Amino acid sequence: MGDKGKLVQVYFGPQHPGAPGNIGYKLWLDGERIVRAEVIPGFLHRGFEKMMENRTWEMSITLSYRFCVEDPDPLEIAYALAVEDLFSAEIPENAKYIRMIQAEFSRIASHMFWIHFIGGSTGLRTPAYWAVTAREEILKWFGWYAGHRVYHNISVPGGVRYTLPEGFIERTLKVLDFVEKTVKDVEKALMRNSIFKARTIGMGKLSTKEALELGVTGPVLRATGMPYDIRKARPYLNYDKVNFEVPTGSAGDSYDRCRVRFQEIYQSIRIIRESLSKLDPSEPFRIKLPIVAPAGEGIARVETARGEYLVHIVSTRGRQPYRVRLRSTSMPLLTTVVNYIIENEEITIADFPVLLASLDPCAPDLDR
Amino acid sequence: MVLSTIKNAIKYMVKKPYTRQVPRKDDKYRSENLRGAHILYMDRCTGCSMCQRVCPAACIDMVVVEGDWPRNHRKRFPRIDHSKCTFCALCVEYCPFNALSMTDATGFELFTTDKSRTLKMPQDLKPIGKETLTKQKLLSSYAPSYALKKFVETLEGSRKVSPNG
Numbered sequence: 001m002g003d004k005g006k007l008v009q010v011y012f013g014p015q016h017p018g019a020p021g022n023i024g025y026k027l028w029l030d031g032e033r034i035v036r037a038e039v040i041p042g043f044l045h046r047g048f049e050k051m052m053e054n055r056t057w058e059m060s061i062t063l064s065y066r067f068c069v070e071d072p073d074p075l076e077i078a079y080a081l082a083v084e085d086l087f088s089a090e091i092p093e094n095a096k097y098i099r100m101i102q103a104e105f106s107r108i109a110s111h112m113f114w115i116h117f118i119g120g121s122t123g124l125r126t127p128a129y130w131a132v133t134a135r136e137e138i139l140k141w142f143g144w145y146a147g148h149r150v151y152h153n154i155s156v157p158g159g160v161r162y163t164l165p166e167g168f169i170e171r172t173l174k175v176l177d178f179v180e181k182t183v184k185d186v187e188k189a190l191m192r193n194s195i196f197k198a199r200t201i202g203m204g205k206l207s208t209k210e211a212l213e214l215g216v217t218g219p220v221l222r223a224t225g226m227p228y229d230i231r232k233a234r235p236y237l238n239y240d241k242v243n244f245e246v247p248t249g250s251a252g253d254s255y256d257r258c259r260v261r262f263q264e265i266y267q268s269i270r271i272i273r274e275s276l277s278k279l280d281p282s283e284p285f286r287i288k289l290p291i292v293a294p295a296g297e298g299i300a301r302v303e304t305a306r307g308e309y310l311v312h313i314v315s316t317r318g319r320q321p322y323r324v325r326l327r328s329t330s331m332p333l334l335t336t337v338v339n340y341i342i343e344n345e346e347i348t349i350a351d352f353p354v355l356l357a358s359l360d361p362c363a364p365d366l367d368r
Numbered sequence: 369m370v371l372s373t374i375k376n377a378i379k380y381m382v383k384k385p386y387t388r389q390v391p392r393k394d395d396k397y398r399s400e401n402l403r404g405a406h407i408l409y410m411d412r413c414t415g416c417s418m419c420q421r422v423c424p425a426a427c428i429d430m431v432v433v434e435g436d437w438p439r440n441h442r443k444r445f446p447r448i449d450h451s452k453c454t455f456c457a458l459c460v461e462y463c464p465f466n467a468l469s470m471t472d473a474t475g476f477e478l479f480t481t482d483k484s485r486t487l488k489m490p491q492d493l494k495p496i497g498k499e500t501l502t503k504q505k506l507l508s509s510y511a512p513s514y515a516l517k518k519f520v521e522t523l524e525g526s527r528k529v530s531p532n533g
Contacts, residue, residue, distance in 0.1 A: 059424040147403035192372040284511035
């Protein structure tokens with residue numbers, strides 16, 4: 001080590017605490033600077049798309065969300081929406097609002113977990129732990145409403161599985177109040193911290209044009225200044241009937257991405273509060289879909305915490321799909337974006353976990 | 369400045385700890401909808417294998433249990449492998465005879481160091497906690513007319529199965 005002009009190869013992950021889950025990188029270092037990165041995927045490949053071909057419409061729901069632990073609910077909703085699109089079914093209004101509450105709680109929980117991730121990478125674990133307490137409250141809420149903490153099985157083709165338990169609105173509002181208070185504290189402690197600013201401002205910059213060319217969606221694209229959000233651009237469920245804004249950044253650096261995510265949490269809280277007021281417990285929550293699906297295609301696009309996610313189902317009439325295609329949100333973030341930033345900017349080995357955390361990828365999402 | 373972090377940290381320092389020790393025998397996590405260990409009502413089960421067919425994890429298989437079962441002449445009952453089960457409750461939802469339901473026994477209550485003990489024979493699927501998730505609860509999300517129709521069908525279905533088949 002130390003020979004001039006000689007590059008050193010280092011393996012980063014999948015066991016490294018700075019690695020975003022079960023994924024590895026092979027890094028070529030020139031001194032401290034990373035000059036090349038090669039992603040090593042496949043540690044969590046389970047073949048979900050193929051497995052879904054051997055299971056009926058309702059059985060595949062339990063597979064549809066298992067490749068993103070942090071943010072499973074939009075994936076489950078997307079699969080349910082795609083099946084409903086295939087059946088050309090219209091679900092009850094209550095189901096739409098419950099799904100919105102579910103998706104937004106999942107987004108908040110995911111961003112809370114991300115705070116812990118970036119807090120750990122920048123050495124600010126103290127505020128990160130407060131964020132985890134808020135996430136814990138959300139997981140407890142899911143455990144109370146849906147029966148499980150992480151994988152919820154709430155949305156199924158045809159609607160949602162559970163009616164409103166007693167005191168649903170009160171408890172949900174209580175959780176939201178706790179989350180909002182905690183997020184404000186975390187935001188103050190994290191975003192105004194000079195160490196955090198020094199580590200993130202100006203690091204990992206992307207322009208809107210570059211982000212679009214690299215196939216980026218979600219908060220990373222919005223941080224570059226483009227207000228693109230599927231919930232606004234092509235509203236699904238009842239997102240066109242609630243008021244919310246799409247937060248955007250301007251510089252497109254790591255700090256802006258963090259700012260956008262914090263603002264998104266507040267917007268999600270706003271959406272949940274509005275959706276709660278529109279629930280009607282006397283109306284049904286679910287419709288019965290036929291067992292056999294017609295021949296055709298079903299497509300659903302949803303906005304997850306990491307960007308646009310797509311489910312495409314092809315049916316040749318029957319109880320099982322002919323083919324299911326899932327569009328990963330983290331694929332561009334972990335491959336092209338990381339390589340592009342490393343080539344165009346001076347990223348050191350100490351910056352690398354912060355860069356990965358600011359992109360907030362979900363490694364199993366890449367493997368599926 | 370790091371003052372904002374320190375100021376907030378002091379605020380949180382005086383609060384009581386949020387974390388709790390797990391596993392603990394008292395103050396277990398409970399909820400009304402918890403999907404935990406299964407209950408099998410052997411007197412209601414007809415051995416139709418619907419639970420086996422809808423299980424996405426393929427953790428249910430049908431085994432023979434000797435005895436006098438007037439509604440189950442082939443004496444076939446579901447055996448559930450808890451090490452594979454995802455506790456999705458599809459078996460509860462699709463059981464035509466209301467024979468399966470779930471309890472709030474979950475997590476640390478089901479932990480074992482002996483892997484062979486995760487395979488639950490039909491006789492072992494007894495209530496080890498409070499019954500939380502039943503078919504009726506899952507049917508209640510449908511429109512009342514459909515839920516009632518389905519429930520009546522279940523009842524009629526169970527009556528139709530006479531001791532002579």
